[in-house]
Amino acid sequence: MRKYILIRAVYSVVTLWLLVTIIFGLVRLTGDPVTMKAEAGADAAYIAQLRHNWGLDQPLYRQYTSYIGNLLLGDFGHSFGKSLPVKTIYLERLPNSLKLGFAAFVISLVLGIPLGMLSALRVNTWWDSVGKTIALLGLSMPGFFVGLVLIIVFGVQLHWLPVLGKGASAFIWSNPSTWVPFWFKDWSHLAMPAFALGWYFAGAMLRITRSGMLDVLDSDYIKLVRLKGVPEQVVIAKHALKNSMIPVLTLAGLNLLIMVNVAVVIEVIFNWPGVGQLLYDGLSNRDFPMVQGVVLMSGVMIVVLNFVIDVLYGYVDPRIRLSR
Amino acid sequence: MATITRRMPLIIGVSQAVRRSSDVAREAPFIPLLVLTLLVFFAIFAPVIAPHSALDPVKPTREQCLAKYGMAACPYVDNVPPFWAHEGSVRTPLGTDFLGRDVLSRLMYGARISLVVALTGTLVAGVIGTLLGVLAGYLGRWWDQIIMRITDAWLTMPSLVFAILLSSVRGPGLWNIVVILALVFWSRYARVARGEVLTIRERDFVKLAEINGVRKLRIIFRHIVPNVINSVMVVFSLQVGVAVIIEASLSFLGVGVPPPEPSWGLMMAQERESLMEGKWWLAVFPGICITMLVLSANMLGDWLRVRLDPQLRNR
DSSP states (O other): OOOHHHHHHHHHHHHHHHHHHHHHHHHHHHHOOEEEEEHTOOHHHHHHHHHHHHTTTTTHHHHHHHHHHHHHHOOOOOOOTTEEEEHHHHHHHHHHHHHHHHHHHHHHHHHHHHHHHHHHHHTTSSSHHHHHHHHHHHSSSOHHHHHHHHHIIIISSSSSOOOOOOOOOOHHHHHHGGEEEEHHHHHHHHHHHHHHHHHHHHHHHHHHHHHHHHHHSSSSHHHHHHHHHHOOIIIIIIIIIHHHHHHHHHHHHHHHHHHHHHHHHHHHHOOOOOOHHHHHHHTTTTOOOHHHHHHHHHHHHHHHHHHHHHHHHHHHOHHHHHHO | OOOHHHHHHHHHHHHHHHHHHHHHHSOOOHHHHHHHHHHHHHHHHHHHHHHSSSSSSSOHHHHHHHHHHHSOOOSOOOOOOTTTTTOOOOSTTBBBOSSSHHHHHHHHHHHHHHHHHHHHHHHHHHHHHHHHHHHHHHOOHHHHHHHHHHHHHHSSHHHHHHHHHHHHHHOOOOHHHHHHHHHHHHHHHHHHHHHHHHHHTHHHHHHHHHHHOHHHHHHHIIIIIHHHHHHHHHHHHHHHHHHHHHHEEEHHHSSSOTTOOOHHHHHHHHHHHHHHHOOHHHHHHHHHHHHHHHHHHHHHHHHHHHHHOOTTTTO
């Protein structure tokens, strides 16, 4: 087991290094970080100054070593607009994104898993068609369209829910008394963005629950349990459900992190001050270190989570850890 | 008797072929195909069938001007509602936007942008990804290790975030998005193609070709690539929808197709202000277009996936 964890750890570090290198390379190959700050026809001296400030006038290997060195020290550079370390601003915004992500996660599970089970248990019936339709719509309606429709209906027409912002509650790192209440307040602000974000993932959840359930229901041990004359409810609740949840929960874990990181458009529409909006602000303020920092962080989070999932898999299923 | 038995296989073969092709026709998802055909038609013939220009404001009628400004000479009338509303007119069936441009015409031209960007982007990604995947799978060893490690690292990035990073250094522009989509999506094809090649390269026809001394390049293009195409097609059809959404999202955020081009995502972003004033139609029509396009692409992709993979039928 120890060897397995070690191999996975090395593997993750390699992935992380490749990811960081890819970002470094692509940013310099496909474009120029300076184009973002300086519009066409900007003063040459100004551009040279920018290059110097960001160390872009140095040889490539120097840029690379200092980039990697800074990352190892946890330094993501300084925000151009706010003259604060990117890390500080990022950490300030992260709880908001986590809150939105969790809420969307819950919505995707509550919608996706029961509907997926229903359509697997009533396969090729009317229920199944409804499930399939919802899954397709979930994957096809962009979240920002869902968000705009929600704003039109519940914000502008009915005036039920606030359209913008996250409400007054804030998560302040230096003040532990805000840590708990933050998660339980201002739900009316949370409802629409969370639904718009969770909508897409509900479709994905529905699909994977349905196919996982179908696979399990088709297996020999379910047939055996049924032959033994166990009541259908028990077959489903006790034997089928548990086994079909393994892929679902893996995907759910990954989805949670992805939701935290790809909520950009939703956060912009609802003016939700999370990391996605930070990315957007970075784009519109032409703040390259900020954009790169947010992107790197999302990569790091996902690599780390993948590692955790691999290790858990190894624990649960000996076949996996012995196969490599 | 003998003649009959000799002819039987041929007859059976023909009847099976006929039945199979009619099966395909019957099972093919009709509505998605219709929607896609319609959108492609709009995209190709937009200059001919669009009632107005996509970029210039519609000249208002005298009545519209008088109603809105109380004078006869005005540059344009903005935010005319769709035809069924009280102030709407059939001249601009889906209304006009904040600059007085005809929404219907812009939607038609917008189909061009969405289709061209999504299709070329995914196609380029497909070619690059498939080739790399085939190389990794067929050559094995170090090639496999290097290409697949890079692919894995590439796959960890959420595609939207990755696309935003690249667009921040490339700047807005239609062809820039194609480049970005190609860079973001190739890894998915590489994964699938490599997996397929691992089994194909053990098959007899590849082994025989190798024994006969056929060059590696020829084996790859003659024997391996044609056998991978099916799986690649499935990935392609499912990626097109994602590409449409990514393009719309980038344009929505202002780093995609630059104004005044009529990208659907951009149209939705520009109408967020009027949304708050209750002019819902301006943002809803482009949204419906995006949804219809992605939905049809996904349904077609699902159908293709099931058709090409017998294990998935009845699922």
